Amino acid sequence: MTSAEDLSYDVYEGGTAAAALDSFLAAYEEVYAEPPYSEGPSDVAEFVEHYQVHVQRDHMRLIIARDGDETVGFIYGYLLPAYTSWWNNVLVPLSNEFTREDGTRTWVIIELAVRKPWRRQGVAARLHAQLIRGLDVERVTLTVRPDPEAQAAQAAYAKWGYREVGTSHPWEGAPFYTAMVLPLKAPDAEHTSAPHQEF
Numbered sequence: 001m002t003s004a005e006d007l008s009y010d011v012y013e014g015g016t017a018a019a020a021l022d023s024f025l026a027a028y029e030e031v032y033a034e035p036p037y038s039e040g041p042s043d044v045a046e047f048v049e050h051y052q053v054h055v056q057r058d059h060m061r062l063i064i065a066r067d068g069d070e071t072v073g074f075i076y077g078y079l080l081p082a083y084t085s086w087w088n089n090v091l092v093p094l095s096n097e098f099t100r101e102d103g104t105r106t107w108v109i110i111e112l113a114v115r116k117p118w119r120r121q122g123v124a125a126r127l128h129a130q131l132i133r134g135l136d137v138e139r140v141t142l143t144v145r146p147d148p149e150a151q152a153a154q155a156a157y158a159k160w161g162y163r164e165v166g167t168s169h170p171w172e173g174a175p176f177y178t179a180m181v182l183p184l185k186a187p188d189a190e191h192t193s194a195p196h197q198e199f
Contacts, residue, residue: 002067004122009130010064017062017076018055021048024064024074031113036147036175054078054110058103063130065114065123073114075127079137080106086141090179092166107135109142112153124156138185143168143177154178 012020028047032039039047054060057078065072080086080101086108087099109131114123132140142162144153162180169176 004118004126007072007123007126008066009126010066011130012062012064013060014055017060018052020062020064021051024062024071027071027074027115028111028113030115034116034149036145036149057081059107061131063127065118065127067118071115072118073112073123073127075109075112075124075131077107077109077111077131077140077142079103080108080141089168089170090166091169094165098165104136105138107132107137107140109140112142120152124153125160128160132182132184135184138183140182140184141180143170143179145175146178157182 025044025048029039029044031037032043032047037043054076058081060076060078062074062076064074080103082101082103084101086101086106087094109128112124112127114127140162142157144150144157146154146167157180160182162182165179165181167176168179
């Protein structure tokens with residue numbers, strides 16, 4: 001099997017990201033059919049609807065990892081807009097300064113998935129590094145399920161420098177997630193980014 005270093009990592013933005021959905025949708029279905037997600041056809045249809053909204057967000061970026069013509073994994077995210085309700089979903093109180101958004105401060109990772117045969121080989125780390133490379137933002141945020149089945153993802157995010165900020169409950173009836181943040185630069189620094197590891 002091709003190593004993580006030898007895979008291709010293709011970048012899509014804006015309209016090209018919208019057109020790339022079919023390239024990774026089967027991989028999405030495969031990964032999220034597993035516990036703790038156990039998603040079915042209606043969940044996948046809902047994801048497609050959400051994705052069509054997400055591709056319209058500012059600076060939306062998608063990375064697809066491929067082994068030849070076969071999709072191995074993917075990651076995507078975008079800038080949180082100033083009007084975001086992202087931090088309202090966190091159940092613990094957060095300061096106004098922490099939750100303040102201006103459309104340039106925070107990048108959110110919506111999905112990161114690697115198919116089972118390619119896991120624990122550094123593919124997720126490379127996808128993550130590709131996604132955040134060159135971002136002129138203060139921080140990156142994401143959520144992860146707290147379930148035992150997601151332990152590998154939890155450990156990876158901690159290794160990459162993310163810290164927990166609370167439990168997120170995005171909508172009524174949704175599962176609970178752990179909200180995490182990776183600082184990239186000091187709040188008042190315009191051009192100085194903190195170093196981060198690429199695995």
